[in-house]
Amino acid sequence: MKQILKGAGIFALAMAAAGTAAANKADDTLNVAFSKELENVDSYYNSAREGVILQRSIWDGLVYRDPYTGEYQGNLATDWQWVDDKTLEFNLRQGVTFHNGEPFDADDVVATVNWVADEKNGVKTQRNVNWMESAEKIDQFKVRIHLKAPFPAAIEYLAGPVSIYPNEYYAEAGPTGMGLNPVGTGPYKVVSVEPGKHFVLEKYENYHKDSPKGQANIGRLDIRTIPDFNTQAAELFSGGLDWIWQVPPDQAESLTAMGGFTVANESTMRIGYLQFDAAGRSGEDNPFTKKLVRQAISHAIDREAIVQSMLQGKSRVVNSACFPSQFGCEQDVKTYDYDPEKAKQLLAEAGYPNGLEIDFYAYRDRSYAEAMLGFLEAVGIKSNFKLLQYSALRELNMKGEVPMSFQTWGSYSINDVSAIVSQYFKLGSLDSAQDKQVKEWLDVADSSVDSEERKEYYSKALKKIAEEAYWLPLFSYNSNYVFSQDLEYAPTTDAIPRFFQMSWK
Amino acid sequence: MANTTETMNTVAPKVEPEVLSSPTPRQILLTKILGHKGLMFGAIVLLTIFLMALFAPLLAPYDPYHQDLMHRMIPPVWDAKGSWENILGTDHLGRDYLSRLLYGARISLAIGAIAALISGIIGTSMGVAAGYFGGRVDACVTFLINVRLAMPVVLVALAVVALFGGSLQVVITVLGLLLWDRFAVVMRSATLQLRSMEYVTAAKAIGCSTKRILFSEIMPNIANSLIVIVTLEMAHAILLEAALSFLGLGVQPPTPSWGLMVSEGKQMLLFQPWMIAIPGVALFILVLAINLLGDGLRDVSAPENRN
Numbered sequence: 001m002k003q004i005l006k007g008a009g010i011f012a013l014a015m016a017a018a019g020t021a022a023a024n025k026a027d028d029t030l031n032v033a034f035s036k037e038l039e040n041v042d043s044y045y046n047s048a049r050e051g052v053i054l055q056r057s058i059w060d061g062l063v064y065r066d067p068y069t070g071e072y073q074g075n076l077a078t079d080w081q082w083v084d085d086k087t088l089e090f091n092l093r094q095g096v097t098f099h100n101g102e103p104f105d106a107d108d109v110v111a112t113v114n115w116v117a118d119e120k121n122g123v124k125t126q127r128n129v130n131w132m133e134s135a136e137k138i139d140q141f142k143v144r145i146h147l148k149a150p151f152p153a154a155i156e157y158l159a160g161p162v163s164i165y166p167n168e169y170y171a172e173a174g175p176t177g178m179g180l181n182p183v184g185t186g187p188y189k190v191v192s193v194e195p196g197k198h199f200v201l202e203k204y205e206n207y208h209k210d211s212p213k214g215q216a217n218i219g220r221l222d223i224r225t226i227p228d229f230n231t232q233a234a235e236l237f238s239g240g241l242d243w244i245w246q247v248p249p250d251q252a253e254s255l256t257a258m259g260g261f262t263v264a265n266e267s268t269m270r271i272g273y274l275q276f277d278a279a280g281r282s283g284e285d286n287p288f289t290k291k292l293v294r295q296a297i298s299h300a301i302d303r304e305a306i307v308q309s310m311l312q313g314k315s316r317v318v319n320s321a322c323f324p325s326q327f328g329c330e331q332d333v334k335t336y337d338y339d340p341e342k343a344k345q346l347l348a349e350a351g352y353p354n355g356l357e358i359d360f361y362a363y364r365d366r367s368y369a370e371a372m373l374g375f376l377e378a379v380g381i382k383s384n385f386k387l388l389q390y391s392a393l394r395e396l397n398m399k400g401e402v403p404m405s406f407q408t409w410g411s412y413s414i415n416d417v418s419a420i421v422s423q424y425f426k427l428g429s430l431d432s433a434q435d436k437q438v439k440e441w442l443d444v445a446d447s448s449v450d451s452e453e454r455k456e457y458y459s460k461a462l463k464k465i466a467e468e469a470y471w472l473p474l475f476s477y478n479s480n481y482v483f484s485q486d487l488e489y490a491p492t493t494d495a496i497p498r499f500f501q502m503s504w505k
Numbered sequence: 506m507a508n509t510t511e512t513m514n515t516v517a518p519k520v521e522p523e524v525l526s527s528p529t530p531r532q533i534l535l536t537k538i539l540g541h542k543g544l545m546f547g548a549i550v551l552l553t554i555f556l557m558a559l560f561a562p563l564l565a566p567y568d569p570y571h572q573d574l575m576h577r578m579i580p581p582v583w584d585a586k587g588s589w590e591n592i593l594g595t596d597h598l599g600r601d602y603l604s605r606l607l608y609g610a611r612i613s614l615a616i617g618a619i620a621a622l623i624s625g626i627i628g629t630s631m632g633v634a635a636g637y638f639g640g641r642v643d644a645c646v647t648f649l650i651n652v653r654l655a656m657p658v659v660l661v662a663l664a665v666v667a668l669f670g671g672s673l674q675v676v677i678t679v680l681g682l683l684l685w686d687r688f689a690v691v692m693r694s695a696t697l698q699l700r701s702m703e704y705v706t707a708a709k710a711i712g713c714s715t716k717r718i719l720f721s722e723i724m725p726n727i728a729n730s731l732i733v734i735v736t737l738e739m740a741h742a743i744l745l746e747a748a749l750s751f752l753g754l755g756v757q758p759p760t761p762s763w764g765l766m767v768s769e770g771k772q773m774l775l776f777q778p779w780m781i782a783i784p785g786v787a788l789f790i791l792v793l794a795i796n797l798l799g800d801g802l803r804d805v806s807a808p809e810n811r812n
Contacts, residue, residue, distance in 0.1 A: 230774045250578065250597070254776035302574070309574040309599075367597050367769070370758045374572040374598060377759070385757045386670060 024242050025486040025504045028219035031241045032499075033226040037196035040179035043163055044116055044123045049410070049495070052161070057201065057221075057499045059163035059184035062090055062109070063155055064212040067492035070415070072155055073212040076104065076164055076185065085150040085449055086133075092141040096208045098166040099189040106137040111167035113145055127423060128161040128412065150447045152454060153327075153416040160414055187216040187500040199223040201499070217503035236261065236482065243483040245497060249312040252480035264481045267314035268495035269323045270410035271420075272368065274301075274472040279434035281400030287358065288403055292350035294469035297404075298336035300343035300379040303474050306371050313478035320462050321421055321471050325493065328417035328445065328458035333466035343379045355380025361405035363390045368474075369406045398429040408477065413494035417458050422446050425461065425470075433470035537805050544801020550794035558610035565604035566592070569761050573599035581779055593783055597769060602780075605761040606787055612762045613743050613791060616677055620742035621735050623681025628688020629731060633723060635689070636696025637715075646689065653686045662745065666754040676755050680742045687734055695727045729806040736799030740792045747788055763788050 024031065034050045043055035064075040074080070077090040096104040113135035116123050123129050131154065133146040147154065169183050182190045185208070188201040201221040209215075226232045226241075229251060235241040247255065247263075256263045274297065280289040287293045303317045319336075322329040347355065360376075360383035362369040373383050388396070396402050411419035425431055426439045438461045445457035465471060481491050489502045528536070538544060557564060573595070580587045581594040581602070593602035635646035665679050699705060699722075708718050747764030749755030751771075756762040758769075763784040770780030 229772060233775050248772060250773060251776060305574045309577055310597075366753075366758070371572060371574060371598050373759055374570070377570065384670075384672075385759075387753050387757075 024239065024484060028504075030218045030221050030243060030487070030499070030502065031235075032221060032223045032243045033232045033235070033241050034223060035225070035227050035229070035232070035246060037225050037227075038199075039196055040175065041182045041190070041193055041195075041199070042175045042179040043161065044129070045175045045179065047124045052413070053497055053499075054182075054199065054201075055161070055163055056186070056496055057188040057216075058182050058186045058190060059165070060096075060186050060211070060213070061159055061163050062092075063159040065156070065159040065415075066212065067494055067496070067498070068490075072159060075159075075212055076109075080155075082449075083144065086147040088145045088147070088154060089138070090143050090145070092143065093208065093210070094141055096185055097206055098169070098183050098185050099204060100166065100169055100183045102166045102168055102183075104164070104166075104185055105140050106143045108164055108167045109143045110135040110137050111170065112165045113162075115165075115170070116162070125161070125412070127419070128157060131157065132162075150449050152449045152451065153414070153418055156414055156416050161412060187211070187213055188221060191220075197225050213498070213500055216500040218499065221499055242487060243481070243489075243497075243502075245479055245481045247480040247482050249310065249478075249480065252482065253312070255482055260485070261482050262485055262487070262489075264483075264489070264491050265313035265478055266481070266491035266495070267316070267476055267478045267493055268410065269326070269413050269415070269493065270408055270477040270495065271318050271321075271323050272365070272406065272408045272474040272477065273321065274372075274474065275397075275402070275405050275407050275432050276470060276472070277400070277403045277432050278468065278470050279400075279432060281432070281434075282403045286403055287350070287352065287356055290350045291468055292346045293352070293356075294472070295336065296343040296346035296350065296379070297376065297381070298469050298472045299339045299346065300381070301372055301375045301472070301474075302338040304338065306368060307475045310368060310371060311475055311478060313480065314476075315478045316476050318473040318476055319466065321424075321465050321473050322417045322462065323411060323420070323476055326411065326415055326417045326420070327451075328455050328462075330455075330459035330462040332459075333463050335466075336469070336472070340375075340379050347380065352380075355382065357382045357384070359384045359386060359403050361386045361388060361393055361396070361402050363388055363393045363406075364408065365406075372406065394430075397432075400429070400432075402432075406474075410477075410495065413496055415494075417462075418442075418446050421458065421461060421465070425465065433465070433468070435464070435468070435470065438464055534805065538801075541801045541805055543797040544805060547794045547797030547799075547801060550790060551798055554610055554791055554794065555614060557607055558614050561604075561607040561611060565601070565607045567601035567604045569600060569604040569608040570759055571600060575599065578773070578777055578780070580777070581783070584779070594779065596766070596780065597773070602766075602783060605766060606763070606784065609761040609763045609766060609784065610787070610791070612673065612756060612760065613746065613788070616673070616680065616746045617739040617743040617795070619677050620680035620684060620746075621739040623678070624683070624685035624738055624742075625688055625731070625735055627682070628685030628734075629692050631685070632689040632692025633696050633719060633727070636693040637700055637719060637723065639697075639700075643693070646693065650686055650689050650693075653683075653689075656683075658683050658745065659748065662749060663752065663754055666749060671749070671754050671757050673756055673760065676746055676749060680745055684738050684742060684745075687738060688731075691730055691734055692727060695730055696723055699723050699726055729802070732806075733799045733803045736795050736802065740795040740799075743788070743792060743795075 036048060036050055038046060038048050038050040040046045041054055043051050060075045062075060062077040064073050066073060076093055076096060078093050080088055080090045083089050092106060098104060113132055115121055116129040117132040117134060131147055131151040133148045136144045138144060166183055170178060180193055187204055187207045189204040191200040191202050193199055203216040203219050207215055229248060232241060232244045236244060252263055255261060276288040276294045277286055278288055278294065280286050307315050307317055318324065320330055320333045324331060358381060360373065366387055373385055376383055393405065409420050422442050425433060426442055427434055441457045441461040445454045448454050479495050483489060486505050487502060488505050576595055576599045577597055579591050579595045582589055582592050587594060591601050593606060596602055631646050635643040662679050662683060666675060669675050705718060705722050708722050746755055750762045750764030751768040756765055758765060766784035767781055773780045
């Protein structure tokens with residue numbers, strides 16, 4: 001360790017000597033690194049986590065969910081009520097202005113909702129908006145949103161991905177203009193955008209006083225894209241960065257041992273799972289069509305060991321196909337403990353006494369996938385490992401050509417089980433199980449406004465998914481945040497860093 | 506080699522005709538080989554690596570595929586936290602690094618040798634044919650060489666591997682089919698020179714078949730440069746395999762490959778630098794040894810140095 005410290009120290013000195021302008025508490029600028037490129041800041045036209053982060057700082061929704069208490073509070077709306085199963089009525093906040101000076105009123109809400117709800121406009125993640133039919137202006141500060149069908153999770157979505165855009169500006173700028181020169185009502189306004197590379201945000205001085213988000217504390221945010229962790233760490237040492245996240249567990253451990261920075265760990269809503277081609281879309285004779293094979297694999301992988309020694313932090317093994325805090329995430333489902341002997345026995349029963357050979361696809365976290373390869377090999381399953389880009393794997397998956405893959409899903413941080421189960425088990429092109437009964441149950445649960453009934457039907461669906469081992473839910477992810485000791489910040493479980501909640505000590 | 510010895514026989518006595526006990530050409534060659542430091546160093550290192558790869562199952566202390574998640578990233582023995590149980594430490598899945606390194610040598614050597622063999626056969630036959638027959642054959646081969654030279658090797662290899670999926674066989678085939686250009690170019694010009702030599706003309710005059718001329722007159726005389734290119738291309742193939750594996754498109758895990766090990770260690774560069782350094786150094790030594798050997802062979806066998 002001493003050697004490493006010395007090495008790191010020398011490295012840091014060299015970096016500092018090279019003349020990296022270190023801006024931080026002294027000039028009220030928070031330097032942040034993203035590891036992935038964000039192509040379009042317009043939050044409706046990207047599906048990246050980085051986009052969600054910017055969205056929460058630049059724009060506001062009608063509703064805000066306090067990430068610490070889980071309570072819904074009015075943001076651009078002051079209050080709301082269900083008129084009937086399919087109609088929500090909002091009273092809007094008065095005196096709010098957009099960053100460009102345009103005043104906020106019902107027209108903005110109506111224009112935004114009608115634009116995004118129209119499938120033709122191609123909002124990237126349709127599930128976020130396609131439950132809305134249209135919006136209707138009642139008067140200048142009162143609107144109604146009409147739903148296509150009863151949708152109990154509406155408020156959760158309105159507090160999350162649905163942000164309100166300025167109607168006049170958006171009509172003129174469109175998604176491209178909005179992406180290059182974003183205008184919202186949020187606590188931070190955008191100073192400059194270099195797509196994929198560099199974003200500068202400044203505190204919005206006229207942010208509405210009663211916002212539940214509160215006023216921003218830090219004057220300026222300087223966000224750069226730095227894909228490689230080692231480069232990020234080097235800049236952190238030299239003072240060129242004040243805040244990084246998604247730090248790999250092993251490195252976070254080393255940074256903690258080093259001292260000098262705050263290392264915080266928080267679980268996220270993202271879960272990892274193995275998806276099996278139970279429907280036999282990748283071939284009739286596919287071994288994964290056999291329940292016993294799927295169960296054997298479920299018994300073969302020591303998820304506890306992977307969590308403890310690789311993911312570490314606040315990660316947990318999950319048994320149900322959802323994140324435990326999500327509404328309706330039934331925990332009382334069939335579990336598969338680590339038992340290689342049983343796995344071998346199940347394989348033999350399924351007609352593979354000498355093991356079998358499979359194709360195993362993955363797109364991220366190669367080391368976790370490799371650990372799973374090792375466990376499978378130990379019970380006689382030889383895998384041809386194929387690591388693809390996310391988009392390539394998704395496409396193959398949609399065509400039904402993937403027999404088994406290691407996938408993850410973050411539910412867009414929506415605290416409702418519909419964001420994951422209903423996304424993947426309703427016979428869509430990404431549904432590898434194609435179970436009609438599960439779909440029927442999910443349909444009932446998705447459209448019911450009675451929360452007990454919803455729970456009951458989600459529970460039925462999740463129990464069957466576990467019993468049939470359509471998926472093997474693996475573990476929940478965690479994120480490590482490493483930041484300057486001058487910074488006051490508490491991460492949230494939804495893995496959305498909110499810059500307006502950070503402050504200098 | 507028969508031909509070389511013959512030529513030497515005629516040359517050697519001329520140099521020191523008075524000395525009766527002059528060394529035979531074979532002895533001269535041997536002295537030169539033994540006296541060439543680079544050549545000896547390269548040969549010894551390469552032989553050592555070859556033997557280690559060959560006897561990996563006997564030498565490796567553990568199964569290179571056996572993972573132990575509870576003992577991940579143990580540093581090598583020279584580190585304060587290291588131990589003799591895992592001399593070179595363990596990787597991110599708790600697999601013994603030394604064992605993986607030894608088995609990885611097999612992959613690197615196999616890829617280098619087979620890829621060089623395939624490309625050697627393709628390139629040499631094309632080059633010799635072009636040089637010997639000339640005319641249309643030459644024009645055709647020259648065109649193919651130009652086409653091949655216009656293709657960026659890494660890019661084509663990446664595309665092909667991405668298309669067919671990465672596996673040892675695919676990587677070897679792709680590299681074998683891509684690296685023949687240097688063979689073809691050098692063999693063509695060497696043959697072109699030899700074609701007009703007196704002994705070739707003589708062989709033609711006494712009615713030797715084309716096959717006999719090619720295999721008995723031409724081939725032995727281009728063998729020297731062939732060996733040099735084989736070593737160069739072998740090193741080239743080994744590096745390319747490492748690059749492809751590093752990019753995740755070459756040999757697929759859990760197969761131990763040095764390139765893959767470098768790629769797996771990349772993330773830990775800052776805190777566990779030995780994870781990337783060990784396979785990196787191994788690659789460096791192997792490629793250096795092969796190149797030194799090739800260089801030495803050229804020095805020793807080049808005609809102007811014969812005396």
